[in-house]
Amino acid sequence: MSRILKYAATLSVLAHTGCGVSNVYSLSSINSAGRPATSDIGNSLSDVLEINTIKDSCAQYWSQLDENDQPNRETDPDELQTNKIRCGKWLFIGWETSGKMPLPRILFDAVERSWPERVGKNFEKLGFLSNPQDPSGLPVGIAKSTTRYTGMPSVNVTCAACHVGQLPDGRFAVGAPNTKLHLSEFNLMSYYPLFAAMHSKDREKLPAKALTYFNELEKTERRRVAGGDRGIDWSNVVFKYSKLLRWLGIGPKGLPDAEFVVMPPDRDLNSWLEGRPGVFNPGAPMLTLQVNDVPNLSIPQLWGITGYETDFNSGKTAPLGQTTKYASLEKFVSSAFIYAYQDLALVRPRHVEPLAAYLRQLKSPRSPENLSVIDVQKGEQTFNAQCRSCHDGSHGESTRLYPSAATLTHPALESPRSNYKATTPIAQLIYELSNQLAAELSPQPTGIRSRRLTGIWARQDLMIDGSVTNLNDLFCINEKRKIETSPHQDLCSDVSAEQKNNLIAYLKTL
Numbered sequence: 296m297s298r299i300l301k302y303a304a305t306l307s308v309l310a311h312t313g314c315g316v317s318n319v320y321s322l323s324s325i326n327s328a329g330r331p332a333t334s335d336i337g338n339s340l341s342d343v344l345e346i347n348t349i350k351d352s353c354a355q356y357w358s359q360l361d362e363n364d365q366p367n368r369e370t371d372p373d374e375l376q377t378n379k380i381r382c383g384k385w386l387f388i389g390w391e392t393s394g395k396m397p398l399p400r401i402l403f404d405a406v407e408r409s410w411p412e413r414v415g416k417n418f419e420k421l422g423f424l425s426n427p428q429d430p431s432g433l434p435v436g437i438a439k440s441t442t443r444y445t446g447m448p449s450v451n452v453t454c455a456a457c458h459v460g461q462l463p464d465g466r467f468a469v470g471a472p473n474t475k476l477h478l479s480e481f482n483l484m485s486y487y488p489l490f491a492a493m494h495s496k497d498r499e500k501l502p503a504k505a506l507t508y509f510n511e512l513e514k515t516e517r518r519r520v521a522g523g524d525r526g527i528d529w530s531n532v533v534f535k536y537s538k539l540l541r542w543l544g545i546g547p548k549g550l551p552d553a554e555f556v557v558m559p560p561d562r563d564l565n566s567w568l569e570g571r572p573g574v575f576n577p578g579a580p581m582l583t584l585q586v587n588d589v590p591n592l593s594i595p596q597l598w599g600i601t602g603y604e605t606d607f608n609s610g611k612t613a614p615l616g617q618t619t620k621y622a623s624l625e626k627f628v629s630s631a632f633i634y635a636y637q638d639l640a641l642v643r644p645r646h647v648e649p650l651a652a653y654l655r656q657l658k659s660p661r662s663p664e665n666l667s668v669i670d671v672q673k674g675e676q677t678f679n680a681q682c683r684s685c686h687d688g689s690h691g692e693s694t695r696l697y698p699s700a701a702t703l704t705h706p707a708l709e710s711p712r713s714n715y716k717a718t719t720p721i722a723q724l725i726y727e728l729s730n731q732l733a734a735e736l737s738p739q740p741t742g743i744r745s746r747r748l749t750g751i752w753a754r755q756d757l758m759i760d761g762s763v764t765n766l767n768d769l770f771c772i773n774e775k776r777k778i779e780t781s782p783h784q785d786l787c788s789d790v791s792a793e794q795k796n797n798l799i800a801y802l803k804t805l
């Protein structure tokens with residue numbers, strides 16, 4: 296616990312400079328050469344990742360700050376801002392800041408090797424994007440990680456795994472949800488070594504669907520080995536990182552003999568088994584949500600975020616995040632550092648501000664469609680008359696929280712962390728640390744809000760639970776929604792066919 300107090304000072308530095316630097320935020324993201332600092336939408340992944348442009352930016356940016364993370368006086372403000380934004384991009388793509396536990400590289404490679412028919416080369420079949428520029432062959436959004444928990448070379452997901460995606464027109468964009476990413480299956484597969492080490496009597500206690508799933512993995516793995524491929528010593532893999540597993544409250548107990556092995560709680564296994572590409576439980580497997588029936592969440596698009604605490608305090612924006620709600624983008628990003636490192640050491644302006652500055656300047660891609668100007672204008676009028684009351688933010692998001700009944704969204708999403716109880720020491724630590732960041736929202740406000748509507752033309756999983764496939768599905772243009780229990784059904788019945796057409800045209804311009 297002393298750990299928490301020790302870092303309290305660091306936190307107040309963050310809160311302090313959070314206001315002090317607002318003049319820096321208002322500097323343009325266009326540098327003096329007239330070019331944006333980064334290029335985030337493009338025809339190829341290399342164009343969008345621009346690794347060569349960003350790879351040294353953090354070193355440069357940090358060298359321009361003093362020990363209190365304030366800019367050195369002689370630094371040119373334009374250059375500082377360019378470096379800051381590029382550093383933010385590098386952190387977003389290349390740093391394991393996403394808050395999952397690291398995975399030993401041996402395990403990561405073993406999964407790729409064991410189930411090629413499910414995983415594909417570079418994890419492509421699980422929806423990871425192949426990284427044309429990564430020398431070690433890791434896909435986009437997987438980076439080398441700290442060895443601090445595993446004691447061996449490890450990897451972890453970065454923001455880019457979920458938040459860099461391909462648009463319906465084929466382009467790639469940072470901030471687009473990776474709707475192909477099957478994180479749930481990735482999670483399940485990464486627990487296979489535990490299954491392999493389990494006694495059969497313990498296996499029988501698994502939820503039936505989980506047992507079927509792991510049995511199938513075991514069968515294909517055996518077929519592969521019988522076919523002459525090299526086998527993997529799974530129990531050796533488990534033992535190698537058993538310390539980490541025990542911290543998480545799973546894995547072999549009674550080391551060194553490993554009398555029995557426990558899997559993640561049934562609710563985690565069930566939520567992964569129900570997950571689908573792009574839609575999953577973002578809390579698992581670390582700080583699992585304990586309300587049993589919380590639906591899985593879709594990945595939001597990250598365009599048009601403001602997230603200033605002053606706006607939140609004056610009621611101009613809703614909190615960021617649904618599972619845990621934060622008053623500002625800085626606090627949201629800081630929580631990611633806590634989840635990833637389990638202390639506040641990285642919660643410093645020099646890490647937090649570049650990521651926040653980078654995200655704030657991401658713009659939504661334009662729809663390539665030729666839209667009728669008249670339809671768009673009429674759509675805007677209808678939107679102002681019928682939708683703006685709730686979609687009142689500058690990017691069509693809600694500035695307030697609503698009861699789930701307003702749109703018949705699943706009520707468990709109103710407050711997914713209510714009654715949270717950490718079940719392991721590490722979860723307790725993370726929970727306490729991140730609560731410091733959400734202190735002004737304690738207890739957490741209950742309710743849901745619409746996410747931003749910018750770039751919504753490019754989405755394939757609308758609504759928080761991702762249950763509406765696109766704008767046509769939203770308005771039931773093809774008669775019935777694909778998932779009939781999805782929220783906001785009123786948009787199918789309460790709007791005329793002509794209004795639907797115009798609203799779609801308008802929404803495509805956002």
Ligand code: HEC
Pocket residue numbers: 387392393394452453454455456457458478577592593594595597600614615616617618619627628631650746747
């Ligand atoms: C494993 C996939 C995944 C990774 C990795 C990930 N995110 Fe997210 N992100 C999500 C999901 C799912 C949500 C919705 C969660 C919610 O609303 O509670 C989300 C929400 C957000 C939001 C809030 C947007 C809003 O409208 O409320 C921001 C900002 C964000 N992520 C930024 C980041 C950053 C920065 C990183 C890296 C530090 C990151 N994400 C890593 C999946 C991911």
Ligand code: HEC
Pocket residue numbers: 678681682683684685686693697701702704705743744745746747748751756757758759760769782783786790798
């Ligand atoms: C009573 C308040 C209210 C009104 C009026 C309203 N909405 Fe919503 N809308 C919401 C809320 C709350 C959500 C979030 C629901 C969810 O994600 O489950 C939402 C979600 C949405 C989404 C999905 C956003 C996303 O992130 O995927 C779209 C699109 C949308 N609304 C369009 C409209 C349109 C078009 C109208 C007018 C015809 C309208 N809404 C009227 C409250 C409202």
